Amino acid sequence: MPRSAAARPSLPLGSLTQRDARTASSCFDCSSPRVTSLSMNLTDGTPVDFTSCRVCGHKSWSHEGVELTVSDVIERTRKVS
């Protein structure tokens, strides 16, 4: 069985970081890898990844690979003393 990588997106060797490998972005709704993702911090300092799906339009925030609900995000964003 050939170890072909044809099904994988071509990545320049050496650019694979642990962080990117761990948080491999895909849509939480349709599982498509065709997403735009951004890393950001919420107001309370929680690092999150914002993912916007280019296939179904689903938008989500996740923290360590766990999807946050919009109310989670609002709650954390609102948590300003």
Ligand SMILES: [Zn+2]
């Ligand atoms: Zn999707």
